[in-house]
Amino acid sequence: xxxxxxxxxxxxxxxxxxxxxxxxxxxxxxxxxxxxxxxxxxxxxxxxxxxxxxxxxxxxxxxxxxxxxxxxxxxxxxxxxxxxxxxxxxxxxxxxxxxxxxxxxxxxxxxxxxxxxxxxxxxxxxxxxxxxxxxxxxxxxxxxxxxxxxxxxxxxxxxxxxxxxxxxxxxxxxxxxxxxxxxxxxxxxxxxxxxxxxxxxxxxxxxxxxxxxxxxxxxxxxxxxxxxxxxxxxxxxxxxxxxxxxxxxxxxxxxxxxxxxxxxxxxxxxxxxxxxxxxxxxxxxxxxxxxxxxxxxxxxxxxxxxxxxxxxxxxxxxxxxxxxxxxxxxxxxxxxxxxxxxxxxxxxxxxxxxxxxxxxxxxxxxxxx
Amino acid sequence: xxxxxxxxxxxxxxxxxxxxxxxxxxxxxxxxxxxxxxxxxxxxxxxxxxxxxxxxxxxxxxxxxxxxxxxxxxxxxxxxxxxxxxxxxxxxxxxxxxxxxxxxxxxxxxxxxxxxxxxxxxxxxxxxxxxxxxxxxxxxxxxxxxxxxxxxxxxxxxxxxxxxxxxxxxxxxxxxxxxxxxxxxxxxxxxxxxxxxxxxxxxxxxxxxxxxxxxxxxxxxxxxxxxxxxxxxxxxxxxxxxxxxxxxxxxxxxxxxxxxxxxxxxxxxxxxxxxxxxxxxxxxxxxxxxxxxxxxxxxxxxxxxxxxxxxxxxxxxxxxxxxxxxxxxxxxxxxxxxxxxxxxxxxxxxxxxxxxxxxxxxxxxxxxx
Numbered sequence: 001x002x003x004x005x006x007x008x009x010x011x012x013x014x015x016x017x018x019x020x021x022x023x024x025x026x027x028x029x030x031x032x033x034x035x036x037x038x039x040x041x042x043x044x045x046x047x048x049x050x051x052x053x054x055x056x057x058x059x060x061x062x063x064x065x066x067x068x069x070x071x072x073x074x075x076x077x078x079x080x081x082x083x084x085x086x087x088x089x090x091x092x093x094x095x096x097x098x099x100x101x102x103x104x105x106x107x108x109x110x111x112x113x114x115x116x117x118x119x120x121x122x123x124x125x126x127x128x129x130x131x132x133x134x135x136x137x138x139x140x141x142x143x144x145x146x147x148x149x150x151x152x153x154x155x156x157x158x159x160x161x162x163x164x165x166x167x168x169x170x171x172x173x174x175x176x177x178x179x180x181x182x183x184x185x186x187x188x189x190x191x192x193x194x195x196x197x198x199x200x201x202x203x204x205x206x207x208x209x210x211x212x213x214x215x216x217x218x219x220x221x222x223x224x225x226x227x228x229x230x231x232x233x234x235x236x237x238x239x240x241x242x243x244x245x246x247x248x249x250x251x252x253x254x255x256x257x258x259x260x261x262x263x264x265x266x267x268x269x270x271x272x273x274x275x276x277x278x279x280x281x282x283x284x285x286x287x288x289x290x291x292x293x294x295x296x297x298x299x300x301x302x303x304x305x306x307x308x309x310x311x312x313x314x315x316x317x318x319x320x321x322x323x324x325x326x327x328x329x330x331x332x333x334x335x336x337x338x339x340x341x342x343x344x345x346x347x348x349x350x351x352x353x354x355x356x357x358x359x360x361x362x363x364x365x366x367x368x369x
Numbered sequence: 370x371x372x373x374x375x376x377x378x379x380x381x382x383x384x385x386x387x388x389x390x391x392x393x394x395x396x397x398x399x400x401x402x403x404x405x406x407x408x409x410x411x412x413x414x415x416x417x418x419x420x421x422x423x424x425x426x427x428x429x430x431x432x433x434x435x436x437x438x439x440x441x442x443x444x445x446x447x448x449x450x451x452x453x454x455x456x457x458x459x460x461x462x463x464x465x466x467x468x469x470x471x472x473x474x475x476x477x478x479x480x481x482x483x484x485x486x487x488x489x490x491x492x493x494x495x496x497x498x499x500x501x502x503x504x505x506x507x508x509x510x511x512x513x514x515x516x517x518x519x520x521x522x523x524x525x526x527x528x529x530x531x532x533x534x535x536x537x538x539x540x541x542x543x544x545x546x547x548x549x550x551x552x553x554x555x556x557x558x559x560x561x562x563x564x565x566x567x568x569x570x571x572x573x574x575x576x577x578x579x580x581x582x583x584x585x586x587x588x589x590x591x592x593x594x595x596x597x598x599x600x601x602x603x604x605x606x607x608x609x610x611x612x613x614x615x616x617x618x619x620x621x622x623x624x625x626x627x628x629x630x631x632x633x634x635x636x637x638x639x640x641x642x643x644x645x646x647x648x649x650x651x652x653x654x655x656x657x658x659x660x661x662x663x664x665x666x667x668x669x670x671x672x673x674x675x676x677x678x679x680x681x682x683x684x685x686x687x688x689x690x691x692x693x694x695x696x697x698x699x700x701x702x703x704x705x706x707x708x709x710x711x712x713x714x715x716x717x718x719x720x721x722x723x724x725x726x727x728x729x730x731x732x733x734x735x736x737x738x
Contacts, residue, residue, distance in 0.1 A: 049430045063521075145439070157417075167415050249416055
């Protein structure tokens with residue numbers, strides 16, 4: 001007896017995660033993961049994964065979660081962006097340590113009503129980014145969530161001894177640099193929220209707004225929110241060449257990063273507002289937001305987004321005068337420009353210098369506000 | 370100027386997690402973690418943790434989450450039990466691999482309204498169990514949850530090459546053993562739910578029912594649900610002495626474990642219902658449940674709990690005839706008795722033998738049912 005040639009797709013593909021059940025979800029993950037390298041002795045499917053550590057390397061481990069309603073909204077984040085970002089935010093943490101990523105675990109909290117097809121798209125995007133960065137998914141967990149969807153990733157990587165970038169190595173007089181540009185993610189989120197409000201269906205099932213017809217810079221800002229590109233090469237090259245004394249990623253905004261790097265290094269800091277490399281899309285998006293003709297308002301909103309908005313996933317680096325030349329080489333080799341935005345200072349004061357006037361550095365993004 | 374001698378406690382201790390904010394929560398975790406061993410180069414407080422791998426060992430990694438409303442209910446689980454269990458379920462996974470635990474990461478999803486004092490009790494219990502098993506908390510993440518409280522733990526451990534216990538090493542003819550006793554966790558949960566229903570306040574803030582006045586065996590069953598004790602020594606000794614060909618923990622019930630171990634090993638299995646070491650508290654609790662005079666009903670309910678209830682966190686081990694003597698030594702050395710409950714068979718059939726009659730092995734606990 002042969003199988004029927006065209007069974008209805010519904011018989012083959014479960015509609016929701018609850019239809020599929022835990023084992024089918026695990027099977028889906030397994031089917032998407034490429035063949036594992038030889039250092040993975042036991043991958044997905046046992047009580048735990050077993051791996052061979054890399055010789056002569058330190059191990060770097062981080063964990064970060066994306067929670068629906070906090071870090072993303074299915075009303076305006078497509079499933080692929082959610083999967084991408086769940087890994088990207090963890091990659092960014094390893095970049096900030098100068099580490100090369102290696103293995104990931106994925107812990108999923110899934111509402112039973114989540115469309116199985118959406119889960120597949122999410123996982124495909126995560127595995128695609130993993131493959132790009134030579135990360136192997138070695139295990140994880142699947143649980144039902146009675147509330148929001150969440151994706152909790154643990155990522156391990158390796159780094160050579162004495163090549164680790166920490167937050168605490170900064171010295172008084174070091175220059176502060178940020179990679180790329182700031183405020184794009186907060187502006188992109190603002191744009192998406194505005195579109196959702198206009199469409200009047202913040203609770204619709206997965207509508208994704210096309211950025212067609214908008215300017216390139218707006219489109220780029222929205223992409224930066226949905227699909228951040230972690231600065232792996234900058235971190236790895238800066239660590240390897242000892243071009244930076246300290247480093248941290250900007251997950252909670254520049255102000256938070258400066259505050260934490262300075263505190264860990266036992267210094268103060270001055271940040272020059274005029275030097276901040278504001279993403280051009282941010283000014284454009286916030287000018288639509290304010291609906292006022294004054295130029296100053298959107299610019300201020302963009303600066304504020306850069307300082308406190310978070311989610312830019314750029315790197316903040318402290319660079320000593322001695323290593324400035326090496327740091328220029330990092331920018332050249334990584335292809336990612338960096339901008340000097342301030343200086344580590346004696347004492348513990350944290351200052352934002354704007355039009356020559358000093359004010360206290362604002363707070364970063366506050367998770368429980 | 371001196372500080373006031375008795376500031377009101379409210380000024381010192383935030384009432385809720387939202388009052389405290391992310392940084393204060395991280396400070397709390399740091400304050401509870403004992404000084405870290407020298408292999409931890411960078412612990413809590415940077416973008417990622419940095420550790421020295423253990424020489425000549427394979428690394429074993431697992432992740433498991435506890436979600437409010439799925440794995441626990443604050444109406445009848447005290448905060449200390451939640452913290453304990455979040456780590457215990459991960460320890461159990463390492464036990465099933467024969468690994469010695471080493472480092473943990475804790476990813477917290479916290480409702481803003483969670484009492485800060487409850488969080489502290491939860492974390493203290495987790496750190497206490499970690500210390501007992503020589504586990505160092507090296508990092509984690511704190512996020513706001515707009516829904517349930519969740520605690521997601523990633524645990525790493527180490528094992529010698531060729532001493533790993535997997536699910537796939539079982540052979541036809543191997544005896545199946547389980548450690549300790551079965552059905553206690555499901556029965557304990559039943560008892561707690563019944564108490565909550567009787568009190569008519571399933572939604573009260575953290576009432577914890579005293580087990581005083583109940584029998585020792587009921588009290589023990591409730592404890593097994595709230596504070597499972599992972600079988601670390603059994604797993605480690607069985608792995609080290611090669612006393613078992615395959616192993617798995619019983620997180621989703623015996624039926625699920627037998628199904629998965631047999632499938633991974635390419636065998637079938639027979640489980641003898643009469644041989645199951647039912648926890649004495651389970652029969653007692655389920656006899657109260659059924660409210661019927663017939664003895665058969667509670668016993669059947671207890672057997673069903675043992676097979677499909679899950680959360681017992683005992684180990685299922687396959688033992689070859691050759692290594693039976695070594696396996697008896699494991700029981701003696703670990704102080705944990707094990708009971709032969711079945712056999713791996715040729716083919717792929719999974720059979721429950723009850724009163725000499727064969728029936729299909731029931732399903733294990735289904736997470737999305």
